Amino acid sequence: MAKQHKRLAAAQVESVWLDLAGGVEKTKQLIKEAKAQGADVLGLPELWLPGYPWYLWTLPYGATVPYTLQYQANSMACDGPEMAAIQAACAEASLTLSFGFSEKRGESLYMSNAIITADGKLASLRRKWKPTGLERVIFGEAHSSDDCFHNVVDVTSVGKLGNLQCWEHLLPLLKYNTFLQNEDVHISSWPPIFPHGGLEHYGMSYQGIKSIAATYAMEGQSFTAMSTGLVSAEGAKKIGLDYALTGGSPPPGSFALPPGGGYATIFGPDGRQLTKDLDPAKEGFVFADIDRTLTSLAKQLADPVGHYARPDLVTLSVKGSKAAPLPTKVAHEGKDIDAASKSSDDTLFVQ
Template sequence: MPTAYRVAAVQAEPVWLDIDATVDKTIALIADAADQGAALVAFPETWIPGYPLFLWLGPVAGQMPYIARYHANSMTVDGKHLTAIRQAARRHGITVAIGYSEKDHGSLYMSQSVIGPDGDVVLHRRKLKPTHVERSLFGESDGSHLKVVDTPLGRLGALNCWEHLQPLNKYAMYAQHEQVHIASWPAFGLYKGIAYSLGAEANMAVTQTYALEGGCFVVAPTQVLSAESVEIFASTDEQRALLTPGSGCSRVYGPDGSLLSKALDEHTEGLAIADIDLSFIDLAKNAADPAGHYAKPDATRLLHDNRPKNAVVTPGGPAGPLFPDLDDLSDEPAVAVTG
């Protein structure tokens, strides 16, 4: 297992509410990251088909024109769109952490999948509790979705957005000895100047804190919002005032909390790139390991129930695999999925 390699955090705008075009753009960004020598590339929260900004802009009745479109442009785990992304990961020999709206029959979930360089899905999870108005569109998951997995790049884990504000969520991840963490965020242009907590400064502070507390590297991708795309969601001046173009803020942090990547302009699409070395984690944790030598289990302990909780339990044989084996599918690379 290599201890030193390059990582990339995407800072880009999705093709809003268009699954085909956003998957095409995803595949192009995967190729770009691989060309720049990255072994891991991470995408923002609900990158496909874009974060549902319409949820925050008015009454539920005004959201109805978007709901069916959002469902129709959300990915399934066994569909052609995720298959195309898996094929791209294998073609370029790169690990891909993709954030998307996952459609499971009539329900949507804010999901993240980590795809290995062979195209296999090594981690799949759903956001435990969508935040505020997100709960009108997305379902919840359970403690089995707080997990860290062994990969050729070390122990990888992922959380979405304000899951990084939940101290117990974070501690459950730290206790699994996470080495590289994907912190996926949406665009930070929502309520800018109105709600500080939704902005880049506060949320990057939380991200940096995760790196320092967890003694791990954190790759934090974000979305960009263009002035043209504001018009997709805003139909009144009042709604336009709630959305600010730009607001990309992708970063990579080290296990001591240091910023490792060069900051991109908030309006610029690109990759925040950093070279990391997992051996530095030992130095950081020598000072403070909150789930190790720095813990006080005689005073405080966390109960993490990691058993899956399903609405229906069916006795019998084991269920089939969640993700189809790429080798069982067509060998033709799905470079583009449009049409």
């Protein structure tokens, strides 16, 4: 008998630090494990491959150079054999996967996310709008709307699946652009996250990030899988978090406090938490059924792109031909024209 609902999985897992080949093999194994536990959709963390570059936040620039050279060498091309291997694993398991990776294009790096459907198709490839803080030392930003705003795809029997990375969830216009694409399921991808230490921005802590993800679910009425990385004591030594080098204690104001960082959670379309927390220092998955009845109940009261919107008063303007997620025609200088016929430099006005 077929399952009544598709099953969503969020992961808290440790990257194979600075090792692309090892990371691809672990990805293939996680796909098998999640599928064996009944998952139809799996979300993996931001920069899952080859791991989040913590050293940018903890070391002086000169000390980061050897790490960055290794990081660059283990970043992934979007059309290379590593991506093909992950696509094949998704097809073999019949599982849809969203995962973050450091995309290498020439000698430049981008914080990218891929969605691969259960037939092995690379359905979405997008870059982070703008790297946050010290991430900008090594990563470029999205170049156009086509590699940033087109972030929701139709997944057979699941619905519309989208993704944002980390603090992109604090950008109201980017979130609204995502809502406009009628997203049903959202992968909220994060690096390892830790309890608030008292000095850092609250939005960098587990407590703040959990609130951000729950609010996203409530605002967009989407099932929201918050997937995070994890750092073991051994892994900390490989990525610039070995505080033994500074006397055994983290520097004042540190917001990375390994071992730990795993806080996978799934929220329902009204913002409620549907899963129980795991041990933050242990790898694992959390699961929830995608029951569309819960979506309908949430949208009855507050649909921000439907009956709860006021497009006669407020609209969103987005650059680029792929950025018009709903209408086939747009208003431009008083005339209706086909969205597909507009150049990427024009502005689209959408609800």
